[in-house]
Amino acid sequence: MLGNRYPELDWKVPSWPGVRLAFLHSDRSTGDATVLIELAPNTSYPAHKHLGPEEVFVVAGSYRDAVGEYPEGSLQRFGKGSKHAPLALAEGALLLARVEGGIELLGEASTRQG
DSSP: OOSOOOTTSOOBOOSSTTEEEEEEEEETTTTEEEEEEEEOTTOBOOOEEESSOEEEEEEEEEEEOSSOEEOTTOEEEEOTTOEEOOEEEEEEEEEEEEESSOEEEOTTOOOEEO
């Protein structure tokens, strides 16, 4: 990981290897969430569909998806209905994501997250 930044946060370790999540805000009734996502080097976040708009700021490291590559300091905006599968590059990635309406995991899982 990226040096276990922000140890004071309540990090969750989902069943996806190399991924940690720290929810800064979460409203299960709406699916709205603000979350830090830490991806180990060369690790993927599961493919998902956005049920509302999402903004992702790359705090550290970098990642890519089918559309492009996103370095540290970049901001991406994804619209409702968009889909992607982020992959951290060699240095890993720390992302700050804000999502409205949650996400739907694609493939083997199809549960609402947020």
